[in-house]
Amino acid sequence: MKLKKIAAAVGAIALAGSLAACGGDDSGSDAGGEKIKIGIKFDQPGLGFKNADGTYSGFDVDMATYIAEGLGYEKDQIDWKEAVSANRETFLKDGSVDMILATYSITDERKAEVDFGGPYYVAGQDLLIRADDNSITGPDDMKGKKICSVTGSTSAQKVKDEYGAVPQEFDSYSKCITALQGGQIDALTTDDIILAGYSEQFPGEFKIVGQPFSEENYGVGLPKGSKDRDKVNDLIEKSFEDGAWEKAFNDNLGNSGYELPEPPTVDRY
Numbered sequence: 001m002k003l004k005k006i007a008a009a010v011g012a013i014a015l016a017g018s019l020a021a022c023g024g025d026d027s028g029s030d031a032g033g034e035k036i037k038i039g040i041k042f043d044q045p046g047l048g049f050k051n052a053d054g055t056y057s058g059f060d061v062d063m064a065t066y067i068a069e070g071l072g073y074e075k076d077q078i079d080w081k082e083a084v085s086a087n088r089e090t091f092l093k094d095g096s097v098d099m100i101l102a103t104y105s106i107t108d109e110r111k112a113e114v115d116f117g118g119p120y121y122v123a124g125q126d127l128l129i130r131a132d133d134n135s136i137t138g139p140d141d142m143k144g145k146k147i148c149s150v151t152g153s154t155s156a157q158k159v160k161d162e163y164g165a166v167p168q169e170f171d172s173y174s175k176c177i178t179a180l181q182g183g184q185i186d187a188l189t190t191d192d193i194i195l196a197g198y199s200e201q202f203p204g205e206f207k208i209v210g211q212p213f214s215e216e217n218y219g220v221g222l223p224k225g226s227k228d229r230d231k232v233n234d235l236i237e238k239s240f241e242d243g244a245w246e247k248a249f250n251d252n253l254g255n256s257g258y259e260l261p262e263p264p265t266v267d268r269y
């Protein structure tokens, strides 16, 4: 136990040292400096959420905190920034953030603009409908229905490309939730785990159709060419082994009805 602690401390010092040694702009680390700016969602309960008291919670928040700490930052050195689906690549490119954990799927298109650590979770696209609606039982029932999704998401793209739907697009999923409650739309489509978070937030109001029709590999978004990618991947793997990943999931999504899946294999492309 003691030995383990010392080894961990030495490891942390070595990691912090290597960051400090090559910190700054012409550096070995893109994230170096007093603060680390991390992009998360602010309106996705269980994943990335800004609470009424100004604190942040969710699986992405806890994973981001774990990774930031592993990179040598204290909790109070994290500057949380609200990312929406459409501004994630821009935020990474213009330096608005150093890193993004925001239900951010790794795709080849995005990899042309940014880099990814991970994946650290695999979700699947699904549909959320009002609890009393029995008319949508799978993605093929979207025809003729009013579907809502978010601009810049793989979710909106997929229903346009593959299901011929013309979704109403907002900049955040919580706006689709309001529209679903108000009857202006018939279904919200995005990743099942995001839908589970909303479903839990409004008990009895909604149901998830339960026929996932994509694979969404959640990655840690990093600026293109980031030298932190290996370290981030090491930390993701470490979180699978030391129980932090499982705890982050159970603390935030443990009551969502989703079982903790097997951790995915990190892709060191």
Ligand code: GLU
Pocket (backbone or CB within 6 Å): 085, 102, 103, 104, 105, 150, 152, 153, 154, 155, 190, 191, 216
């Ligand atoms: N995971 C999908 C994506 O990255 C949908 C969720 C989101 O928009 O954050 O586009």
